[in-house]
Amino acid sequence: MAITQAEVEHMARLARLDLSEQEKALFCEQLSHILSYMDQLRQVPTDGVPHTSTVIEQSNAFRDDIPTPSLPVQAVIANAPEAVDGFFVVPKILENP
Amino acid sequence: MSLVKLSLQELQRLFTCGEISAFEIARAYLLRINQVEPKIKAYITLTPKDQLLAQAEALDRSLKAWRKTEPMMAMPLAIKDNICTEGVRTTCGSIMLEHFVPPYDAAVVEPLRQQRFFLLGKTNLDEFAMGSSSEHSAFGPTKNPWKLTHSPGGSSGGSAAAVAADECVAALGSDTGGSIRLPAAACGVVGLKPTYGRVSRYGLVAFASSLDQIGPITKTVTDAAILLNVLAKHDPRDSTSATVPVPDFTKSTKRKDLKKLKVGIPQEFFTDGLDTEVERTVREAIAELERLGAQLCDISLPMTEHAIAAYYLIATAEASSNLARYDGVKYGFRSKETRDLLDMYCQTRAQGFGPEVKRRIMLGTYALSAGYYEAYYGKAQAVRTLIRQDFDAAFQEVDLIATPVMPTPAFPLGEKLKDPLQMYLLDMYTIPASLAGLPAIAVPCGFSSAGLPIGLQIMGRPFEEPLVLRAASAYEQATNWRKKRPVIR
Numbered sequence: 001m002a003i004t005q006a007e008v009e010h011m012a013r014l015a016r017l018d019l020s021e022q023e024k025a026l027f028c029e030q031l032s033h034i035l036s037y038m039d040q041l042r043q044v045p046t047d048g049v050p051h052t053s054t055v056i057e058q059s060n061a062f063r064d065d066i067p068t069p070s071l072p073v074q075a076v077i078a079n080a081p082e083a084v085d086g087f088f089v090v091p092k093i094l095e096n097p
Numbered sequence: 098m099s100l101v102k103l104s105l106q107e108l109q110r111l112f113t114c115g116e117i118s119a120f121e122i123a124r125a126y127l128l129r130i131n132q133v134e135p136k137i138k139a140y141i142t143l144t145p146k147d148q149l150l151a152q153a154e155a156l157d158r159s160l161k162a163w164r165k166t167e168p169m170m171a172m173p174l175a176i177k178d179n180i181c182t183e184g185v186r187t188t189c190g191s192i193m194l195e196h197f198v199p200p201y202d203a204a205v206v207e208p209l210r211q212q213r214f215f216l217l218g219k220t221n222l223d224e225f226a227m228g229s230s231s232e233h234s235a236f237g238p239t240k241n242p243w244k245l246t247h248s249p250g251g252s253s254g255g256s257a258a259a260v261a262a263d264e265c266v267a268a269l270g271s272d273t274g275g276s277i278r279l280p281a282a283a284c285g286v287v288g289l290k291p292t293y294g295r296v297s298r299y300g301l302v303a304f305a306s307s308l309d310q311i312g313p314i315t316k317t318v319t320d321a322a323i324l325l326n327v328l329a330k331h332d333p334r335d336s337t338s339a340t341v342p343v344p345d346f347t348k349s350t351k352r353k354d355l356k357k358l359k360v361g362i363p364q365e366f367f368t369d370g371l372d373t374e375v376e377r378t379v380r381e382a383i384a385e386l387e388r389l390g391a392q393l394c395d396i397s398l399p400m401t402e403h404a405i406a407a408y409y410l411i412a413t414a415e416a417s418s419n420l421a422r423y424d425g426v427k428y429g430f431r432s433k434e435t436r437d438l439l440d441m442y443c444q445t446r447a448q449g450f451g452p453e454v455k456r457r458i459m460l461g462t463y464a465l466s467a468g469y470y471e472a473y474y475g476k477a478q479a480v481r482t483l484i485r486q487d488f489d490a491a492f493q494e495v496d497l498i499a500t501p502v503m504p505t506p507a508f509p510l511g512e513k514l515k516d517p518l519q520m521y522l523l524d525m526y527t528i529p530a531s532l533a534g535l536p537a538i539a540v541p542c543g544f545s546s547a548g549l550p551i552g553l554q555i556m557g558r559p560f561e562e563p564l565v566l567r568a569a570s571a572y573e574q575a576t577n578w579r580k581k582r583p584v585i586r
Binding site: 003007008010011012014015016017018019020023027030031033034035037038040041042044046049050051052053055056058061063071075076078079080081082088090091092093 | 196307308333336338403405406407409410424425429430436437444447450455458462463476477480485517518532534560
């Protein structure tokens with residue numbers, strides 16, 4: 001199935017990817033090619049076939065709700081691009097609240 | 098005798114009885130890496146020489162009074178760079194995590210550290226394990242030790258090349274759709290993808306969570322069993338980790354016959370697209386299984402032809418969700434000088450991810466998006482059920498299934514980069530076991546006329562790694578392909 005430039009732009013927005021014009025054109029072509037291949041799945045009758053929800057049969061994994069030690073804040077924050085006083089810093093979200 | 102040529106089993110024996118020291122092991126591997134790494138480029142990060150030698154000296158000192166060793170003590174391993182190692186950067190082959198230093202060890206690293214193993218370094222991979230050639234790495238491709246112009250396969254290409262080039266005694270890889278088995282076959286070493294749930298993924302950077310598994314890449318089948326003994330364990334931190342008993346896997350590698358075993362040969366794995374040399378070599382290997390006592394059965398896995406289509410919808414859908422976490426806030430790369438928060442997200446991801454990762458995020462986003470969810474993702478998950486049912490039916494008749502690993506021997510670097518679909522098709526024989534969560538091993542079974550290794554794949558029922566290892570080990574010992582080693586030039 002062919003995918004349009006508008007669809008590529010919509011997916012890029014949903015995926016939070018800023019694509020160049022060149023990338024948009026390339027993905028348009030490549031994703032169309034790949035999705036045409038995927039279209040073979042339509043020939044497979046799957047009415048009444050359950051979706052795979054667990055690969056190896058297993059039931060839900062519960063655990064007791066007991067607090068356990070976690071990583072110290074400093075260790076976690078050490079990889080942050082920007083942090084102040086144990087907080088992650090992001091660009092301003094609200095204009096003049 | 099060169100120390101670096103030894104298997105893990107042989108090295109363990111010499112170290113345990115005190116015939117060689119930890120320092121000798123460390124020095125030998127540092128020398129080997131120094132010699133061949135500039136040509137192979139298996140590693141993204143190497144442990145500094147002084148640090149490794151100091152660790153070895155301290156270890157030897159502590160053993161002086163009373164030589165009490167652990168199985169993995171002083172064993173020089175390489176770990177794929179998508180498995181977290183505390184204090185050692187873990188890049189996933191991506192600009193996004195170029196400077197990421199994990200504050201904790203992955204579950205599989207914990208027992209290795211406790212037993213005081215040697216971490217030689219972190220190995221190269223396709224970015225976030227997305228690829229079959231190791232070329233999609235932000236740090237450049239790894240070269241195949243058998244032919245430097247060729248790909249080592251992927252995505253665990255660094256780990257497989259490091260093992261083949263004697264740059265480590267064994268390595269850890271991860272396998273989502275073939276990423277352990279493909280490079281193992283391409284580099285002429287052993288690669289085992291355990292059953293889904295057998296090994297904890299805690300600390301493995303997630304790509305496609307319903308498929309990802311960690312496993313060993315080694316010089317021999319027994320070595321794979323030795324490592325699996327260390328890796329396999331229930332872990333409550335990975336909610337998909339199985340609570341099944343863990344046997345001593347090395348026991349299964351001691352038998353030398355395949356008597357009373359039925360091995361299925363699925364016709365769908367020997368069709369168009371399979372290289373004639375690979376087909377001939379794999380069929381000879383299957384005949385060897387029969388000589389060892391196995392009973393061969395022709396079987397059919399009719400859904401095989403749809404496995405790639407289903408896989409590349411499911412895996413990319415899961416990847417698009419898993420990789421949403423890379424937003425430039427908590428860790429990893431952040432784009433500078435952006436307009437606002439949304440722009441920061443979009444620029445960070447545009448600059449931090451490479452082309453294959455972007456392509457897969459886009460494909461996965463499409464498969465999950467409103468209007469297409471049922472037609473693509475839902476359909477793929479239904480087809481996955483049919484693929485699993487194929488295997489369930491086949492395993493009523495047979496104990497193991499033998500097939501090729503890769504449709505061709507290793508291919509020249511660059512050959513498949515322009516056409517993503519051609520690269521995806523390389524996974525045609527490894528993906529079915531991934532979708533069904535089955536254990537599967539790649540074991541060397543010969544060479545092409547160009548001297549490139551070819552692999553045999555043996556798949557088993559869930560949690561029947563012992564049987565898979567037994568068959569692979571009996572085959573390995575009957576044939577001894579391992580004796581032929583690459584000459585790196």
